[in-house]
Amino acid sequence: MKPKVVERLVRYAAIDTQSKEEELRVPSTEKQFTLARLLVEELRELGVREVRLDEEHGYVYATVPATLPPAEAAAVPAVGFIAHLDTSPSVSGTGVRPVVHENYAGGDIALPGDPAQVIRENPVLRSQVGADIVTSDGTTLLGADDKAGIAAIMTAVQYWTTHPAERRGTIRIAFTPDEEVGNGTAFFDVQGFGADFAYTVDGGDIGEISDETFHAQTAVVTFAGRNTHPGYAKGILVNSLYAAGHFLSLFPEGMKPETTEGREGYLHPHDLGGNEELARLKVLLRDFETEGMAAKGALLGEMAAETERRFPGVTVGLEIIDSYRNMKEVLGRHPRVVAMAERAMRQAGVTPFRHAVRGGTDGARLSFMGLPTPNLFAGMQNPHSKLEWVSSRAMELAVATIVNLARLWAENGNAPGPDRV
Ligand SMILES: [Zn+2]
The missing domain is CATH 3.40.630.10 (Zn peptidases)
Structure with a gap:
């Protein structure tokens, strides 16, 4: 039966x-x-x-x-x-x-x-x-x-x-x-x-x-450049897309969903869009501990500052929004x-x-x-x-x-x- x-x-x-x-x-x-x-x-x-x-x-x-x-x-x-x-x-x-x-x-x-x-x-x-x-x-x-x-x-x-x-x-x-x-x-x-x-x-x-x-947050990172006609752009154009690309290259290898498991948290870029003038990147922050979350937010802040130093004329904005908590x-x-x-x-x-x-x-x-x-x-x-x-x-x-x-x-x-x- x-x-x-x-x-x-x-x-x-x-x-x-x-x-x-x-x-x-x-x-x-x-x-x-x-x-x-x-x-x-x-x-x-x-x-x-x-x-x-x-x-x-x-x-x-x-x-x-x-x-x-x-x-x-x-x-x-x-x-x-x-x-x-x-x-x-x-x-x-x-x-x-x-x-x-x-x-x-x-x-x-x-x-x-x-x-x-x-x-x-x-x-x-x-x-x-x-x-x-x-x-x-x-x-x-x-x-x-x-x-x-x-x-x-x-x-x-x-x-x-x-x-x-x-x-x-x-x-x-x-x-x-x-x-x-x-x-x-x-x-x-x-x-x-x-x-x-x-x-x-x-x-x-x-x-x-x-x-x-997980604790979960979403960061919205904006890259503001300066656009003009590309035919007459010498010395004027500041392309936000390069700044976004550089920012992406700064994500630590050992802090990604594809390299973490168990109780490890991660940073995960999951949506990117924009043009020369303005690019916008969404990043997921995940960690089981509040300290881990804070550290990940701080790291994104450092990456933003480093990107601004590297790309004069680009302003990087960072906003972090709470999604849910552990x-x-x-x-x-x-x-x-x-x-x-x-x-x-x-x-x-x-x-x-x-x-x-x-x-x-x-x-x-x-x-x-x-x-x-x-x-x-x-x-x-x-x-x-x-x-x-x-x-x-x-x-x-x-x-x-x-x-x-x-x-x-x-x-x-x-x-x-x-x-x-
Ligand atoms: Zn179910």
């Missing part, structure tokens, strides 16, 4: 919920409502009474009521679990046909819909021998990012509604649109959600907890949120590890909106590709982690101390 969580994933993955870049409205695609409505229906069938669909923006909110007596329930935190409805715009999500490779025996996995698509055996895949592996047929992505997260949360809800004797505080559920296009939190109702903190279930490897994201700033003030997740994983037989995300996350944005939200593994591998896969074991461990977390918070949530949450 297939585990329930796999059945759910297969059902949800077949529904096209691909989001779209550069749409002003949320959700960016109407079809995300199809899954949102199905989940509303299924939550009600599971006996969850407080279910709400944001008819305009596609968010689903639900509450699994506490089983603790009211006074005790009020003393422990309301815990949220969040996953996203949409799939990445980078690979087709239309007509997804999930394939369950039962009882994986090792070796490569050839996808039946396209002989060119083969998932090569690797250490992560090999560790899943004996589990069922879910893939697409090779012509689309699978969308386990993040339907594995939705399936895990829904399976946990099913557990809770069929185990009313277990002691639990209030549990809040949310499914959000448009995470893949950066708008997942645009209309998230933090107040109405009513959780003290939450966990997104949108990570990869078994045991992964993301409690950090969620560790928030989560660091609530250490128990991550510590309890680690405990829940250990209880499920999983060795937890902390992962610093080299980007931003919806959880980071939510953290700064007042809802501390680290990210937990859902098990997906190779997301945003036709070779995406997820194992039944990883998803079952995600379910166990969620169920354990709810129980642990009910048992330990009102422990005294300044870091209560």
